[in-house]
Amino acid sequence: MTTEQINKLVYDGKFPGPAHPRELIETHISWVILCGQFVYKIKKPVHYSFLDFSTRELRKYYCEKEINLNKRLTENIYLDVQPVYELNGCFIVGGDKGSLIDHAVRMNKVDRDKQMDILLMNNKITENDIWRLSQKIASFHTNTTVIHKRDLPDMREAFNDLAAQKAFLKKNLGAKSGNIIDRSLRTSDAFIQQNQAVFTKRQHDGFYRDCHGDLHSRNIFLLPEPQPFDCIEFNDDFRQIDVLNEIAFLCMDLEAFGKKEFSDLFFEYYNKFFLVAANEADRRLFIYYKSYRANIRAKVNSLRAKSAVSDDDKTKALKSAEKYLLLMNDYISLLNG
Template sequence: MTKNQIDILLSKGDFPEITGQRKLVETHISWVILCDRFVYKIKKPIRYSFLDFSTLELRKHNCHKEIELNQRFAKDIYLKVLPVRKIQDSLAIGGTKGAILDYAVKMRKMDPGRQMDVLLTKDKVTSFDIRNLAERIAQFHGNARIIYKKNVLDIKQRFNDLEAEKQFLSTCFGTNKIGVIDHAIGISDTFLDKNKKLLKNRLSSGFFRDCHGDLHSRNIFLLPTPQLFDCLEFNDDYRYIDVLNEVAFLCMDLEAFGKRELSNLCIEHYNLKFPAMGTQKERKFFVYYKAYRANIRAKVNSLRAKSASNESAKRKALAEVERYLALLQGYLELLENG
């Protein structure tokens, strides 16, 4: 679909149920339409180095895969895949008439006020919440499929992919401000070369699992039982990761919100329930994983800035790039001096 077709769907399209609200939330890879009781996600026809939604069949496949994977921990949210059809001069989600233009994932709408990132901005996430969440993640990881075959050093290339954003970011920030990227790549390469044996040992010991892959505060609802959602479906390798890599993403996110004490509590309580970090070398690897996650968030926000539909959205994304590059720099210092 195109953005123009999304606008038509929002303004006069038909939905499976009557709804007063049709609010669009746009990410760098999807259009998400919030209705009264349900949410519809449509994947953009794009291709990056890490995903391919360029054809209708690929988008259909990834919609079904998104349902399958998220039902591991969010059965009540992820409901079904529906076609998006063209009917004369309008569009409709669902039904049997009209040519299929695309596909949408139908989800049950949750209370946005309980989304963890929203609660963090209001300083309403407690130590109790973090312990609950750490236990829920540990339970999920304990039941997740163990991955024994994987190129564990592929993280080196993914870390170094940030280099592709240098040219764009230098036009936004100047060359001096993005020197952290070259510095980070050098430290990452050296660290991984020194610790590849440990990484391979963690693979053979069962610490690599089919995880969530995108576990940060925006993808969590803090309910009486914490609810994870929106896992990464489009690239298996990005989910087949060390469990510490997964928890590092959430902890890095907490630190981005200025909640270092909650971050420390999260990893320590998780480690009690699912012992995955026992040595000083493994603790240092956890810092590396936080650096990697800050790196990825910087890249994602750079991509958002590139594709932003207006100057305000571009500035917001670039501010996030700066924030994550600063975090990355701090983790690098810990790796160098720790």
């Protein structure tokens, strides 16, 4: 579908069941329509180096894959794939009349106030929440598919991609940001070179698994039982990773919220349920993965600042980029210590 068609669907389209109020949320790869008791997610017809939604058939395939993957971790959220038709200029979700133009993932609407990031901001997370979440994720990782035969990801290339943002961040945040980037890239290069055997051994030992891929607090509902949602369906390489890399994202996110005590608790509990960091080399790798995750968030926010349509949006994105740069620098300091 096109942006114009989506706007028309939201404004006067037809949906199954009660369909008001309606709200459109747009990301760089999808449109999400909140509509009555349901949420409909329609993938944009885009083709990037890391995903291909360019045809209706591919979008349907990834809609189905999204539901199947997310049902591993959620209950009664992901429902089905609904066809989208056009009939006499009207767009219709569901049914079987008209010209088939696209597909939508249908989900039950969940109270946004139960998202973990919102609960964190309102200081409503408890130690018991962290315990339940660690148990849920450890159980999932224990039982999900082990990935034995996949090329190890090029961590060096992914980490060093932040260098492309150096000039922009240095101009907007000052010389310190450039120094942090230079230092972090040198440390990352040295760490990867010195720990190739660790990366390889962890894959051999079965720690690379079919994970969630995007595990952070905004993608977790606490109802109060934890339900991580919105896992990565569009690129297996982003999801089939070391479980330490997966939980490093969540722990880094908790520390970005200023909740290091929850990060430490999660790691401690998780490691009791599923022993994935048994020695000092593993624990240093965990710190490296946290630095990598902070690196990616800094890059993403730099790109957001570059493309911001208002000064306020640019300022917010730059503030976030700076926060993640400083967090990455803390991790790098630990690796250098």
